[in-house]
Amino acid sequence: MNSVWALLASIALIRTTLYNYLPEKLRLYISARFEEWTRRFNTDETMVFKDYQSSKMNQLFQAANLYLGESLPTISIPRVTVEKTENVRNLTFSMEKNTEMIDVYENIPMKWKYFSDYSQGMSKHGIRWYELSFHKEYKSLVTNCYLPYILERANKIKERNRVVQLHTAAHDFWTPKPVIIQHPMTFETLAMDGNLKKELVEDLDRFMNSKEYYQQIGKVWKRGYLLYGPPGTGKSSLIAAMANHLNFDIYNSNLSAVSSDFVLQNLLLSTANRSILVIEDIDCSIKLQNRESGIEQPIKYQQQNKLMFLQVTLSGLLNFFDGILSCCGEGKILVATTNYKDRIDRALLRAGRMDMHIYLTYCTFSAFKQLALRCLEISDHSLFHHIEKLLPKVKVSPAEVAGELMKTRDPKASTEGLIKHLEEKLIADGNSEVSPKHHSSLSQTSNCQVHKSSISLPLACNGASMDNVKSPGPKPDVSVKSKLTADGEGDNNFEKTDLVRDRSSRHNILQVIEDMEKELLSYKEAIIALQKKSCGTLNKLAGIKATI
Template identity: 55%
Template sequence: MGSSLSLIASVAILRSSINDFVPQEMQSFLQELAGRFTSELTMVISDSHEESKNHLFHALMMYLGSNAFSTPSVPRRITVGKNENIKALAYGLDRNCKIVDTFLGADMKWSYCSEFNSALQYEMKWYELRFHKRHASMVRSKYLPYIIEMAKIIKDQNRVVKFHTTRGGRDGWNFKGINLDHPMTFDTLAMDGNLKQKVIEDLDRFVRGKNYYRKIGKVWKRGYLLYGPPGTGKSSLIAAMANHLNFDIYSLNLSAVSSDSSLESLLLHMSNRSILVVEDIDCSVELQNRQAGDRPSDHDKTPRKPQEKAVTLSGLLNAIDGLLSCCGDERVIVFTTNFKDRIDPALLRAGRMDLHINLSYCTFSTFKQLAETYLDICNHDLFPRIEKLISEVQVSPAEVAGELMKIRNPETSLEGLCGFLECKREAGKSSAPPTSVPESLEDAPGGV
């Protein structure tokens, strides 16, 4: 033990003597000379680049931290932390720690270094990468771009979904947004099975389509129109989409926006990987169908003073599909309405609302999903009776869910639902027979 300490002390004294007595020029020459006889290259990635933040450095923090426990050479010291904006713990390398990452069969030897500059009162931080000279081209063209791509995926998967609104009375989003901890997912969403799968596939195809959208010269965005009677799951579908994509939600209340220029400013301040939601668009402002000559009824429109400006149809079209729409990537736009025929066709065409999703009244298939979710049953003697009743009345999934939530006992709960449906059937006998349209998904029509 004593001999080991003596050796360490001797090395430290020798190193100090070299720094004190050997000129810096000679040290640089010796380092360059030694470099000629080594097969390794060293690459330095500092925390800043040309007086601005070095994005590669911060990508490395995420990438190497996520690999800290998955490499054979686990670092001896690892940092760990968490804040309100991420879902899981974040790991990283501590100062002077090393890790070996293997990429395409080649060893990439990383070390994390830091040093406090007393003159600048600033801690300089950097990563050093050592690799064999023959891999230099691969590191530049494949490895470093791969790190940036993987860091983005890690960041996107770990970020907490935020909910932003414009309901503060000013033309701007609320400052930080609030964490959206909505429990709705596609697993718990009561929706026709085939339609649900088509929506999931369309969303997945969209998030994988960055290169395709660039290839065809289109902005990387996707529009969905959700329409149908109240209580059919439009808001629940939006929450499931946000949780599936891990996208922030920006809920836009058009009647609270004072002008077209204010609307443009709002969209410019949205983040990428986000969903813009305009609920009940036919009621927000006067954007009704010009071809049908519709005018909003007194209860549909928000009253405004004569001198007060408002968002126009032209302004909305330019905001979601004009040059402004290219100022952001990976965005989804969702409009909801109870009355599709009240919306101007210019808003509905492909490129604006690409998919039209009809969410209709509860079907027996939807009921079975609700029964499994709320009562943990897949079958029951009362199911045939409920199937017949659902085919005879117009009842929303929200109404059915409300009845199933009243009592946890399956037998009693289903009996209560049967009574509720029979009451609706009796009440509807004096009115016209129901005309229920099944849930469906349709592509938007071409340009107008």
């Protein structure tokens, strides 16, 4: 024992002598050689992952934080930090200062220690770091396998734990504070044709599992979907279901609010990876010019007595879909919606831009059965065959059908109410093919047969000259034909016939008004085209005048 103390005293004396009398460079050299000599007897090696909490985050530190936090609830540690913020779904766990834990990877123990320093001599944010210790013979395994494994697991944990958020464009930028989406719509609750839904889900899953395949064939890992169909058929609900299925944020943009192609490109660059970029009503957001003219100029329009220019062009939109800037990022999904597919330029619809075209129509019997199972918890009913016959004849959206089914939880009363609603729409549309076998109260109120009415009204142009525009369709004519049976009392039959005739006439008048509105819109588009042509001619004349 005395010999040990004597040895330690001698080492201390030698160290003091070296420090006081030897030059600094010589002292450093001797110290380095001494540490190298002692390291030969140490079998462990240590890696340090520092995080200075600055703008440049250490991805390995963040990954280790997520990876180790997932294991903390299952192991015994004296102190653990637990947090929950609105931007994550679950609780998050992290190690306390100066604590350690053991992780096992391929039967090899990996010792982790966590340290932090928030002393006054450091920056106001301080510094945090992990130390990973392992046997030095496993250094290659740790570098080539363990650390990439941690990065991969951390990405999966991050994706699984984050909440879906909605980003909207304002003043040429995405809003700094996105809104958390709590939309309950999923593919399980979405009323949609069963085969089409299955095809879409399989396409999404196949895309998410094809990152390496896209890299192998040299394509950007992105996907485009076009949702088209009549209004109110569930395009927005489908987007919400896609976001919940993939756990992707939604970036919603209105092209009419984007000032230029440059801003459009910046919006694309600032979208996060693994997100859904939505362009709603792409056919009417901006007026895309005809590329066959060979001239693509900013479009002029009048706003508050100022001549403004709309700078988003068709070529800018095409580059936005699959130009060189679309290569920045990965796992992005682009969704465009429209009510009129035929109004979109064909170049926007080709594969690589819109890879899958999804037609959303009015409620089908398959979608109705899904709604009945969700709202009434029934998969079959004796009245289903009546609904199956009525649905192909009536234009009714899935949301409208769901609203009727939700009025009561009683299956019989709910289905009867839906049948009555469908019959009323069928008669209002001028179709008299209503089955007399079911128990709809409307079918029992009259035994008259109402034929489809044809009503047209003359177009009033408020004195404007429309000589060059011909109004399509037949001349103004109003005719309502009805046929009464001889059964029952005449007065009652006439009253009921008048009731049904009045309903049919009012609906047909509304239909004619809608047709007139569409006709006026077509005239408006023709006038706008003429104005554009006149502007082009005026510009050419001005150029000729300037040269003269």
